[in-house]
Amino acid sequence: MRIKCPYCGERGNEEFAYHGDATVKRPDGRIPAAGDDAAFQAWMDYVYLRDNPMGVHRELWYHASGCHAWLVVTRDVRNHAISAVEPVKP
């Protein structure tokens, strides 16, 4: 698989490390009080639960052997076709 790093250019996926779903959001600073199930659920959603769609997936890759940038790759996981690679940093 070839991932086009927006900084380094196209490279084989062996240069990158994978970190899964890019759409989950860390509930920063939200420390659930006892019994606050909704707050806890937000953490469960972040750490454990995944859509794992059979189709287009937005996912995190780290250019470990290159520029060390974290990237959001939009990829169809049925055929590995990559439609976008963006830096995670704004």
Added chain:
Amino acid sequence: MKYSIFSVLAETLRGHRGWKPVWREPEPKAEYDVVIVGGGGHGLATAYYLAKEHGLRNVAVLEKGWLGSGNAGRNTTIIRSNYLLPGNAPFYEWSMKLWEGLERDFNYNAMVSQRGVINLFHSDPQRDAFARRGNSMRLHGIDAEMLDRDQLRQLVPILDFENGRFPIQGGMIQRRGGTARHDAVAWGFARGADQRGVDLLQHCEVTGIRVESGRAVGVETTRGYIKARKIGLAAAGHSSHVARMAGLRLPIESHILQAFVTEGLKPLLDVVVTFGAGHFYISQSDKGGLVFGGDLDGYNSYAQRGNMPTVEDICEGGMAIMPVLGRLRLLRSWGGVMDMSMDGSPIIDRTGIEGLYLNTGWCYGGFKATPASGWCFAHLIARDEPHPVATAYRLDRFATGRLIDEKGVGAQPNLH
């Protein structure tokens, strides 16, 4: 019809004209007591045990392709129960016990071969970790032995002890572990289930799950709507996709695991060997091919095929410990879609939707679990309570923190 040397002889005389189909090709009924989604090893075993152990015969297995077209038909056939954690060990040992009687039970030779499974270690910390695991196994009543280099040399003369980047220090062996003919396992369960009245519906893809007031009542399929009193999901790599039809989000990612086979060879390797300092494990099939594999490709995928870097990484691992492989040729490679769970262990549980049961999270190791998974899932579906050896496989363990993480790598499925 019963398979035996006598039936083979009798049929030989008749030119093998009398053999009956291993399974019928029935039309779907409008309604079943239990519908199992997924005609892989686990789905078929579940149906078999539902019929055989729980007397439930109005059962259908719905398979989107041909029976065994998923991971059941593409795994590297290793069976073992060399698990560390108390949540796992009794379950896999129960599976091993079932393997030991399986062929006579379902009257199909699945070539269960207890040729031994060796895990090599290459450092002191690794030895300690194996000691911990082996002792845990022994306390669970599971066989395990530590091997030193000399013992290893005897068992696996083709290992390279001289030139290794990570020299082989020893190994742990489970002698009762080994291999089984993967397709035959699916076929044996299928035939056994069919004989007990289970409808095996091939090319019947589930496209929707109907839930009415918190209760699952049936499935939409490419062969029409099918009502069901209970629905068991055993879709392995497609679990998330199927579960979402009922609105569930799972702690699962689908990943690719590749496997490889060489051209056929005269006997070269008598046991299953796993490299401890790289990604490589290998055994020789009865047909003569060396069957080997290694690590996941490492990213979400439903493509049922992998990429180059993993192929090479695995072959490097092979050459690192068995340089005899150099001139042997890789004949075929393939991939399967794994249901990688967040702690690397499976889930056999209810779902919060009444009548909907879940069997998933088998990662790259669910072939060995096939009999026990079917057994326990059938138990859960039939009796609505978990089987004693599978009580830890709860869906809520991620919320409670009662994880079963054998490798200790945390909530990152591609690392398990």
Added chain:
Amino acid sequence: MSQTSRLASGGLVDRGRPLSFTFDGARYEGFAGDTLAAALLANGQRLVGRSFKYHRPRGILSAGPEEPNALVELRAGARREPNTKATTIELYDGLAADSQHRWPSLKGDLLAVNSLLSPFLPAGFYYKTFMWPASFWEKVYEPMIRRAAGLGRASGVSDPDHYEKATAHCDVLVIGSGPAGLMAALSAGRAGARVILCEEDFRLGGRCLAEDRRIGDSRASAWAETVERQLAAMPEVRIMRRTAVCGTYDGGAYLALERVNDHLPVPPAHEPRQRLWHIIARQSVLAAGGVERPLVFGGNDKPGVMLAASLRSYVNRFAVAPGQRAVVFANNDDARRTVADLRKAGVAVEALVDPRPDAAKPGDLRLIQGVVTSAKGGRSLEGVEILGGDGKAESIACDLLAMSGGWNPSIQLSNHLGGAPVWDETLAAFLAGPLPAGMQVVGTAAGSLSLADCLRNGGEAGAKAAEACGFTAAPEPVPSVERDSNAVSPLWRVKGSRGKAFVDFQNDVTTKDVELAEREGYRSVEHLKRYTTLGMATDQGRTANVNGLALMAELTRRSIPETGATRFRPPYAPIAIGALAGHHRGKDFRPTRLPPSHQWAEARGAVFVETGMWLRAQWYPLPGEKDWQTSVDREVKQVREAVGVCDVSTLGKIDVQGTDAGAFLDRLYCNTFSTLAVGKARYGLMLREDGLVMDDGTTSRLAQDRFFMTTTTANAAKVMQHMEFCHQVLWPELDVQMVSVSEQWAQFSIAGPRSRDVLQRIVDAPDAIANDAMPYLGVKDLTVLGGIRARLFRISFSGEMAYELSLPARYGDAAIRALMEAGREFGIIPYGTEALGVMRVEKGHVAGNELNGQTTAGDLGLGRMMSSKKDYIGRVMAGRPGLVDPDRPRFTGFKPVNKADRLRAGAHFIAQGAEATAKNDQGFMTSVAHSPILGHWIGLGLLAHATERMGEVVRACDPLRGGEVLVEVCDPVFYDPKGERLHG
């Protein structure tokens, strides 16, 4: 007599270069340009192999990689290569090959008895029997089956040859150098594109080499040579001969194998045997040609029954006439070329058997409208039985039968990514389905059977591919060629044929096996394949699959498209595993990372240990020391009593800067760093987001906005990645920069009561490190050895007064020498990882065995480090009930009740009086050490309710190694529990 079947003239072999070779020990001669198969045929050797199951005598079916029968063991000794297709082996002088899978000899193979037993051995017979008694499977049945199965023998020893890998990039990859591929390469090359042309054969030309045809005004083979010369003259075109493209992967990546030196007895010095190529291509043109299908009738596997087009290869390319009297049996027009070519070669063609009712009469040749029902003969063909369309049967004596059932385009590489092939009714063949991005298929691979079409669409595709890469291109003008006729009407099997009719030759799958599979319900093509092994042999069913599935379609009354085809998978041609590993085998499996003092330690006779990629000194034996323990005990004692030095450069070191560096570390670690004073170090503990411990280490504050962080050796890269994640993904708003400086600094631990004395001799300003000037956990920048910038940390892993000295890695070697010199009068010794480990166990520090990814901070007795005043990675999840369960085993120490007992890591704890079962398992020993100070073994471990059980005696059970030791639960700090020695 030699080369009896070689034609007097013609062919593309070099008659001026005779080569001698042996087969099964007998000597033969061939010519340069031969394949082994051609040379064997030239010498009249027809029997070459034995089939997998029935051990039927087999000859040579084809002239290419589709060969199912003629498999040999090539070369000998450590270089033996089993299962090598004689049709793809390029002849070299001194070549030695042997037949395989026969015993005792090829002619007198006793296992041919299987053929007689065959009625008992239909497809899948083994699934129905061998089940009783259970124990017989591993002991009796399976060994028997295994010995009978398999094909060739592996050498059994390490492969002596060298392999390498390489990457090539191009605009256009052309796969195959037949007329279509050559035209594609030419068109793309002329446009200026970077072209790679791969050809698995050792000669370019594809079917141009095999056919007696003309292209333009030259012979086809000469035309190919001309094109080759033109291509070679283009600077951006790279021709790769002997290179098979084996796999299509995502994003235009292809895997190819170059057999660099397989045509030589041994690779020349400095050269690899084979080279594995990663080809990254923007566009590709698949011009892989096609493979002829056999016809399915009784005895179609007899040596002497050959594919019609392959026969043309032997006659035209190799100038070999593999027989004297031939019959041609074909359902298509193309095979008629074989008639003509055989006759030109002086072979008598007795008849053309064509099942098509409307078959035209081929000139003066006898046409039998009908089928061959059976081929006769033992180890060689003697004649055929023919059934005419008029119902008349007849026998014709012949020693050669050319058969052709039509063509299968070679579309494997188009299918590797999944696009299912589509059936073409007119061609009676599967064509490529949805294509990988950037791929075009041309020539026979695309179903073009006429030469003119191949030339034209090859050229067009080459131009199109170049245009897609931004070049201006035009297809190469198509040379004129004579028209050809390729009509075919399928004949999937000969009904009413007699004897075994093979569908898959190598795996001995017959029509009966397909029928049985159907009867038993294995009707999906994939079930058919797996049940009968059809298509699973070393040729991957190139000649078998379509016939097999067509037969299944017929039996199940489904169409071929409904029946479908099995999937092609990489590799297109089998690849030596050595090539897939390349350079990375043996010691080069993974690179080795060496710390700065390595050469010094090596000279000192250190014993080394692999820790991750690093090689570290494990201990430094002195002459006369009888075992490792003596050395390690000495090292520990000497550190505790005097001073020792250890290279700890392998620790991960990260430079963290920025105005928010402190805030960032607060979120990263579970304890707080923003409050750390400049010039101070602090121990930090990092959790994963799931609340379990990830890593630990000391981090020092060098300035208000600068920290120097250390990680464990094992986790260095992982922590760096994690930090980049936290920064870039979670908290980009923070002003923090981090970079690994692991390799920049040589770092030495100098530990022991005399450590400061030693250091004061090498630092340039000794007073600066006096006890009060630099107390425990102090950090200072200073210079050593006359002006070398260095940094000193007063931290201790050993529990002694200790320092870690960081200095530029180039001085690492000098530093250890200087330290040893300076410390001589204080009794300094170097110590290795083993002594380091012993001292950390004595001090009850956690390390890798405890930080195993399954432990919480609480488990390790470090729960108090978890701040409750801030959000940090892992905080919320660490609070889950399962992770704060008081029943979780907790970190503690153990000492043997009987002081002579040895402890072992990995032993499990069972309460006294309880049965040793999993139910009573209370934890396990994580680490052990022999404490030379205490004079006995000590251990660390995790035990349920440990804190309440101090002094209790429990059993440390080690059934795995057959031992059980009584141990007393104790504080994990065995040595200097008050920590007084640290302060010096």
Added chain:
Amino acid sequence: MAEAAAARSALEGLHRPGRHGKAEGAPGVTLAELQGIGLASVIVRKGKAAQASEAAKRSFGVDLPETPRRAEGKGIEFLWAGPGQWLALSRDGLSAGELEARLAPVFAGLASVAEQSDGRTVLRIAGPKARDVLAKGLPIDLHPRAFRPGDTALTVAALIGAQIWQVDEVPTYELAVFRGFALSFWHFLTESAAEYGWEIR
């Protein structure tokens, strides 16, 4: 006790002048380890990109490259090393730590500087077969249409992380690898070059 300590290269002893590998014909490549190279990481602080660039311009007369390029300034080169990151390189034979000491004040508050001179071994490979040799390890495209003098890339060669840049059209390349891996890398490089013959001058 001030004694002049000896610096030691990770390739000490290996780097012997002479001809190696295939003996016939002109050597395919020449190899050399560069000595006395000063290196430092420079990473821009949040929101300070423009100012850091100005500072570099002012002090060294160089524009910090924003793409994978190498820029030469007064007595210093900047190799792009990631977004907002550079590897500063000096060939002035600076003492250990000196480059950081020189750069830190220039970039104070604008970029974080960390000395790396000792963290890398820098090799030079030049000659007609340089591309063929490097192709055996480097996955990137070094064809003149794809990679020119002044271009740089961070990648991995034979499983070892590396930064490469092209110096001239000979072609000559320079390549930095982590010091600890230098010996393994050298082994790979010389094995790969053996087929063409290599020389240390």
